[in-house]
Amino acid sequence: MLNKISYQTPSADELLEQFHLSRKYSTDLIMNLSAEDCQAQSMEDASPAKWHLAHVTWFYEVMVLKPFEENFSYWNPQFAILFNSYYNGVGDKHPRSKRGLLTRPSLAEVLEWRKNIEDRVTKLLKVNSSVELLCLIQLGINHEQQHQELLLTDIHHLFSNNSLYPAYFVQSKKISCVEKPFQWLEGINGLVEIGHDGNSFHFDNEGPKHAALNQKYLIGNRLVSNSEWLQFIEDGGYQNFKWWLDAGWAWLQTEKMTTPLYWNKEEKNQLLRFSLNGNTPLDLHAPVSNISYFEADAFTRWASLNLADFAGARLPTEFEWEAFAKSSPESVDDLFGKVWQWTSSNYNPYPGYQAWGGIAGEYNGKFMVNQMVLRGSSAYTPEGHSRVTYRNFFPTHARWQLTGLRLAKDGV
Numbered sequence: 001m002l003n004k005i006s007y008q009t010p011s012a013d014e015l016l017e018q019f020h021l022s023r024k025y026s027t028d029l030i031m032n033l034s035a036e037d038c039q040a041q042s043m044e045d046a047s048p049a050k051w052h053l054a055h056v057t058w059f060y061e062v063m064v065l066k067p068f069e070e071n072f073s074y075w076n077p078q079f080a081i082l083f084n085s086y087y088n089g090v091g092d093k094h095p096r097s098k099r100g101l102l103t104r105p106s107l108a109e110v111l112e113w114r115k116n117i118e119d120r121v122t123k124l125l126k127v128n129s130s131v132e133l134l135c136l137i138q139l140g141i142n143h144e145q146q147h148q149e150l151l152l153t154d155i156h157h158l159f160s161n162n163s164l165y166p167a168y169f170v171q172s173k174k175i176s177c178v179e180k181p182f183q184w185l186e187g188i189n190g191l192v193e194i195g196h197d198g199n200s201f202h203f204d205n206e207g208p209k210h211a212a213l214n215q216k217y218l219i220g221n222r223l224v225s226n227s228e229w230l231q232f233i234e235d236g237g238y239q240n241f242k243w244w245l246d247a248g249w250a251w252l253q254t255e256k257m258t259t260p261l262y263w264n265k266e267e268k269n270q271l272l273r274f275s276l277n278g279n280t281p282l283d284l285h286a287p288v289s290n291i292s293y294f295e296a297d298a299f300t301r302w303a304s305l306n307l308a309d310f311a312g313a314r315l316p317t318e319f320e321w322e323a324f325a326k327s328s329p330e331s332v333d334d335l336f337g338k339v340w341q342w343t344s345s346n347y348n349p350y351p352g353y354q355a356w357g358g359i360a361g362e363y364n365g366k367f368m369v370n371q372m373v374l375r376g377s378s379a380y381t382p383e384g385h386s387r388v389t390y391r392n393f394f395p396t397h398a399r400w401q402l403t404g405l406r407l408a409k410d411g412v
Ligand SMILES: [Fe+2]
Pocket: 055, 085, 143, 147
């Protein structure tokens, strides 16, 4: 039986407002970018800003208009191939590594196409407010929000490859984070309820809601900071195999990194970090960011034996993280909006999981192998897109997202 996309959506009017806000936010994100900035692709994992703007529009054209609009026709049928990301059910795809070579259509045409699709979705919503359509549009909004975050992480990566180290923000923005004294807090143990209750919007991978068993554990009151990470570096953490998983050590030998991504030094040996504010002195009190799972895991093993505060530390499981986040004290203010937090949980289906039916079935389920779960959200996550049950996932070597860590340890 097909698992239909179904949750309680806002009214058609409210959804329309959210739709327009999310569409506007995407184009706001490129206000400080030139057409050349929007064109380039810095690596296979990252996509050009123009591609993101086009792909989220493709999503509405193929998933929403095609099945629901009377007398549907494509803006340009060739775009169905160019801007398909990974949906085999839709058909052919332009190769991912060659998205930066798409000099046609121009940015101007992509923006024109965006406007056309927006007008048609708006018109459609005025004559059809079926549950199925509303659910798909809400999925479209959330999909676009995911790509808004990717657009920023990809621009960050692109600009880091420019020796001018350009700043994206016209006015500097800071991930504010005063490093407070570290403390272990009691986790929520025993049988805990995990996953989304299924009523409001959620991705299929967040459900079904189910019980999980947490042993006694403690969890950090704050994220791991740059200053703590610096101690790992200074103690030769990146040169000592004993802290690393075998696959992580092999990765390190190939990639030869010695710091988190975006750390660099100026002539006077001052440590800098490149961010969307440009290249600025490393803020030791900010949470460490842009580390892979391999690095998070190695740090944890080192810190467990070398930093008194962190004795016995390990990464939390995603169930420990979620149970804690659902009832955490107000003083813990960095669960969301700073950096995604690696967990020790493999990205697996929950008991009873069923992928959505139809084309949307390819959204999450087919990626459930060789990836680790991250919880929380980051400074690049759009407002309103964070949830306590949200499961982000990346392979163990990925580090171009704003990824950091919070520690846990076994309780007694
Ligand atoms: Fe997508």
